[in-house]
Amino acid sequence: MLRAMLGEAWQAMGANRMRSVLTMLGMVIGVGSVVLMMAIGQGAQYAVAQTISSMGSNLYILISGSTSAGGLRSGGGGGPTLTVADAEAIAELDGVSNVAPVQQGTQQLVYGANNWSATVVGTTPPYLDARAWTIVSGYPFGDSDVRAATRVALIGQTAVDNLFGSDDPLGKTIRIRQSPFVIVGVLGKKGQNLDGRDQDDTVIIPLTTAQRKVFGNPFPGSVRLIMVQATSAEAMPAVEKSMTALLRQRHRIREGQDNDFYLRNLAAAADSAAETTRVMSLLLGAIASVSLLVGGIGIMNIMLVSVTERTREIGIRMAIGARQQDILAQFLLEALMISVAGCLIGLFLGIGGALLTNALTDMVIVISGASILVAFGVAAGVGIFFGYYPAHRAAALDPIEALRHQ
Amino acid sequence: MAEAVIRVVGLGKSYETAAGLFPALRDVDLCIEAGEFVAIMGPSGSGKSTFMNLLGCLDTPSSGDYFLVGRKVAQLRKDELARLRNRSIGFVFQGFNLLPRMTLADNVALPLVYAGIEREQRRQRARHELARVGLGDYADALPSRISGGQQQRVAIARALINSPQLILADEPTGNLDSHTSEEIMALFTALNREGISIVLVTHEPDIAAYAARQVRFRDGRLVSDLPTPTQVLAAC
Numbered sequence: 001m002l003r004a005m006l007g008e009a010w011q012a013m014g015a016n017r018m019r020s021v022l023t024m025l026g027m028v029i030g031v032g033s034v035v036l037m038m039a040i041g042q043g044a045q046y047a048v049a050q051t052i053s054s055m056g057s058n059l060y061i062l063i064s065g066s067t068s069a070g071g072l073r074s075g076g077g078g079g080p081t082l083t084v085a086d087a088e089a090i091a092e093l094d095g096v097s098n099v100a101p102v103q104q105g106t107q108q109l110v111y112g113a114n115n116w117s118a119t120v121v122g123t124t125p126p127y128l129d130a131r132a133w134t135i136v137s138g139y140p141f142g143d144s145d146v147r148a149a150t151r152v153a154l155i156g157q158t159a160v161d162n163l164f165g166s167d168d169p170l171g172k173t174i175r176i177r178q179s180p181f182v183i184v185g186v187l188g189k190k191g192q193n194l195d196g197r198d199q200d201d202t203v204i205i206p207l208t209t210a211q212r213k214v215f216g217n218p219f220p221g222s223v224r225l226i227m228v229q230a231t232s233a234e235a236m237p238a239v240e241k242s243m244t245a246l247l248r249q250r251h252r253i254r255e256g257q258d259n260d261f262y263l264r265n266l267a268a269a270a271d272s273a274a275e276t277t278r279v280m281s282l283l284l285g286a287i288a289s290v291s292l293l294v295g296g297i298g299i300m301n302i303m304l305v306s307v308t309e310r311t312r313e314i315g316i317r318m319a320i321g322a323r324q325q326d327i328l329a330q331f332l333l334e335a336l337m338i339s340v341a342g343c344l345i346g347l348f349l350g351i352g353g354a355l356l357t358n359a360l361t362d363m364v365i366v367i368s369g370a371s372i373l374v375a376f377g378v379a380a381g382v383g384i385f386f387g388y389y390p391a392h393r394a395a396a397l398d399p400i401e402a403l404r405h406q
Numbered sequence: 407m408a409e410a411v412i413r414v415v416g417l418g419k420s421y422e423t424a425a426g427l428f429p430a431l432r433d434v435d436l437c438i439e440a441g442e443f444v445a446i447m448g449p450s451g452s453g454k455s456t457f458m459n460l461l462g463c464l465d466t467p468s469s470g471d472y473f474l475v476g477r478k479v480a481q482l483r484k485d486e487l488a489r490l491r492n493r494s495i496g497f498v499f500q501g502f503n504l505l506p507r508m509t510l511a512d513n514v515a516l517p518l519v520y521a522g523i524e525r526e527q528r529r530q531r532a533r534h535e536l537a538r539v540g541l542g543d544y545a546d547a548l549p550s551r552i553s554g555g556q557q558q559r560v561a562i563a564r565a566l567i568n569s570p571q572l573i574l575a576d577e578p579t580g581n582l583d584s585h586t587s588e589e590i591m592a593l594f595t596a597l598n599r600e601g602i603s604i605v606l607v608t609h610e611p612d613i614a615a616y617a618a619r620q621v622r623f624r625d626g627r628l629v630s631d632l633p634t635p636t637q638v639l640a641a642c
Binding site: 003004005012015094311313316317318319320321322323324325326399400403 | 459462464465484485488489491492493496503507508516517519520521525528558564568
């Protein structure tokens with residue numbers, strides 16, 4: 001019975017080929033755009049997630065306060081309010097996994113005849129974990145290097161490319177502000193951060209060496225930044241509270257007085273970036289769904305026309321023994337066949353379009369099984385939903401009236 | 407004696423119209439035995455079409471009772487009526503009413519689809535019925551490729567395929583020339599000899615003459631029910 005009906009539905013589709021194809025086109029475009037838009041949206045989410053995890057997760061940045069000299073106020077980090085001792089105290093707090101004082105700035109690097117300007121970061125070993133840096137060759141420097149202010153450096157990929165070209169930088173000596181530094185490790189590639197800055201254009205050296213040899217420091221023991229990583233996202237509010245209280249106490253700030261430092265939450269920035277892309281991909285999906293809806297209405301339209309055109313046929317079928325449910329099933333099956341066929345072609349085109357986008361642009365494209373399944377399910381649902389009304393109209397026809405219809 | 411194929415008692419049908427309730431059929435009593443060949447005659451508007459729709463289980467009466475082979479069908483649900491149309495009644499229409507996109511064999515086999523018969527058996531039985539009406543070689547042709555008389559034969563084959571007790575023919579020769587009409591009536595006569603009851607609506611006396619019994623309607627009432635005179639003479 002089902003096979004006979006499938007055959008008949010196929011025949012009915014073939015009987016008016018142009019119309020079936022045009023009706024299908026609505027579904028093709030709808031499903032195709034849903035698949036493509038979801039691929040682009042999910043790709044953007046993936047790209048942002050990658051960037052966020054490359055920055056390091058659950059991070060706070062403490063910036064020392066501004067100074068004011070003769071009415072001239074420096075920006076944040078101008079004052080010597082944060083110290084290495086502050087960092088050591090924060091490291092003792094509950095929920096804190098890594099703390100690294102940071103002194104950084106842009107410096108000229110020189111290797112042989114090459115020179116290159118890059119961000120030089122003076123810090124302590126926990127920095128690598130906090131910022132999720134990996135070492136692809138060599139080894140990181142340790143606490144003893146910080147204590148002894150040795151001249152060792154870890155170098156990022158962009159700096160390597162520009163200074164060494166294809167040479168192996170390990171064990172080579174570069175000069176920063178006339179001081180020679182031996183490269184002991186090469187950092188893994190990270191790409192851009194959320195601001196679009198190249199994170200790989202970096203050299204990391206011990207904090208003490210940086211302060212003494214590179215930046216100089218009029219206030220011994222002070223640092224401009226302290227990077228603090230919480231053990232988890234849940235621990236962050238508690239860490240923020242206890243850290244602020246600790247610093248206010250250590251800096252002897254009275255009730256009602258402003259902090260002499262700034263606190264930046266990198267997680268909040270990351271969250272907002274992730275939220276933006278999530279909303280964007282939702283929006284893309286929603287717009288694409290509208291075309292799916294329009295495709296469904298197209299199917300309903302054509303099925304209604306088909307029912308009217310075939311009223312006499314329906315009457316004949318009823319006279320020779322078709323029950324209402326047989327007529328209902330027949331027209332529902334036709335609608336379903338059109339929508340599923342359109343869906344398959346749409347899937348094909350959508351995936352093709354996504355792969356093409358991937359090949360022609362540097363956009364990240366993620367085609368997930370879930371999005372394909374959703375598109376397919378929605379298409380089948382649309383077929384049944386929009387096919388039901390015309391099919392019901394056909395089944396409810398009065399056989400005598402239908403037989404009389406010309 | 408075998409059960410009457412059709413027995414109607416006090417059958418009536420009224421329609422709602424703008425001018426009020428219109429009685430299309432009033433208080434009809436009729437009994438048709440198995441193997442009878444009955445012609446129903448009457449001018450248009452006489453109620454014969456309404457009566458045929460009721461006999462064909464396409465409609466339900468407003469009053470009275472209808473027994474099809476002893477089964478009371480006046481109060482059946484739509485699905486049960488569909489089942490009766492499928493198994494117990496074969497329809498032949500004036501306009502043939504074949505489905506134009508299907509081959510003749512598929513047209514003939516269509517009632518079997520709704521009876522839930524397997525594909526192989528459907529094909530076999532359809533070919534057999536087509537052969538029975540003399541169109542065995544046209545199984546895979548489309549209806550548009552054959553003549554009106556041949557189309558009506560196909561329609562008769564379709565009516566026969568579920569071995570019904572009753573064939574209802576609504577002006578089956580109305581669209582055919584007189585020569586083809588004679589052939590179709592000869593086919594009905596042959597089927598009747600095989601024991602199938604036939605009820606035929608017509609307004610042509612020479613077509614009605616093929617039937618052994620003629621029933622006349624006028625203004626929604628059954629006004630006469632007589633044996634066909636020529637056939638009475640022939641029997642003498």
